[in-house]
Amino acid sequence: MKKKIDLIKEYRIQKLFRILECFEKYPFNRDSLRECVLELYNGKSEKSIFRGMVISSLRHLGLILGYDLDLRLSANGNLIVAALRKSKEEGLRAFRAILTEIDHHEIMILKMIARKNLDFDNLKMSLVKKIQAPSEKQAKERINHWVSMLMQIGLLVKENEKIVVAETLLSKVEKDLDSSVKKDIFEKIFFETYNSIFKKQENIPIVDIPEIRTEVMTAFYIKYNLIVTEKQVDDMLRAMKFTTDEYIISLGRAMGAEEKLFKYERDYYRTISVRFLK
DNA sequence: CCGGCGGTATCAGTTTAAAG
DNA sequence: CTTTAAACTGATACCGCCGG
CATH class of the missing domain: 1.10.3540 (fold of a uncharacterized protein from magnetospirillum magneticum)
Structure with missing residues (x-):
């Protein structure tokens, strides 16, 4: 082949x-x-x-x-x-x-x-x-x-x-390209970024995954001088717990065929949303 | 004479404009 | 308003000019 x-x-x-x-x-x-x-x-x-x-x-x-x-x-x-x-x-x-x-x-x-x-x-x-x-x-x-x-x-x-x-x-x-050392910071940056986008779009909780990827990667780079690629973001996001007693993460499907969707288990998603329980 | 830059022909879909 | 024509878009394979 x-x-x-x-x-x-x-x-x-x-x-x-x-x-x-x-x-x-x-x-x-x-x-x-x-x-x-x-x-x-x-x-x-x-x-x-x-x-x-x-x-x-x-x-x-x-x-x-x-x-x-x-x-x-x-x-x-x-x-x-x-x-x-x-x-x-x-x-x-x-x-x-x-x-x-x-x-x-x-x-x-x-x-x-x-x-x-x-x-x-x-x-x-x-x-x-x-x-x-x-x-x-x-x-x-x-x-x-x-x-x-x-x-x-x-x-x-x-x-x-x-x-x-x-x-x-x-x-x-x-x-x-190794994301194993970045996992600890990832959750922190992910939630910070999510909240800042959430505020920016006037408290609408549904966030586009391509946008949060961009913001997370920029934050990693600017604050920690660490290179994180899209693939690493997706890998680290997939590795997170989606349901805990502090928050619930849910994913939204894309309407049609789109580029660079987020693959989770067997499906592709376009948006992400977090509900904080505390 | 070779090869790299980029030009060209072409195609399948769309979108926009013109014509009826 | 509907039909028809023209223009635009993204992509692809191959070509040709020009400088070294």
């Missing part, structure tokens, strides 16, 4: 950073957003750049949500921008965590490379054979782009003619 890899058309990370900043500036504002993005490509056409490259790449990477007028950052996309505000290196750290998480779960290039000891070209060829794509040319393009992104974030390094995994860096990333 060959793996499927999406084609990331825009894979230059510095460019993606600037695009994400446009999304942060103009959520739900397609016109300004499009203008902001096209400025980065000095006036190229919206069809090829905005629709053909930017939107599809960011969606494949899970960094944006919504269609036409509703385009906006996902929680992961927002985390990158928040980190970027601190420094470029921090932005890379966030991006690295998110990309590595995708790689570990879907593509596994890093694991494949760690096992082999091939030169660059042979390595790429062996990867190309393992993925499913419409043509060999397409497979090559996909692998090239993913490998390039892993190099840009520093997880793959050229060493003479060989290519190796930067183990020290990878272990740092894996620390960022």
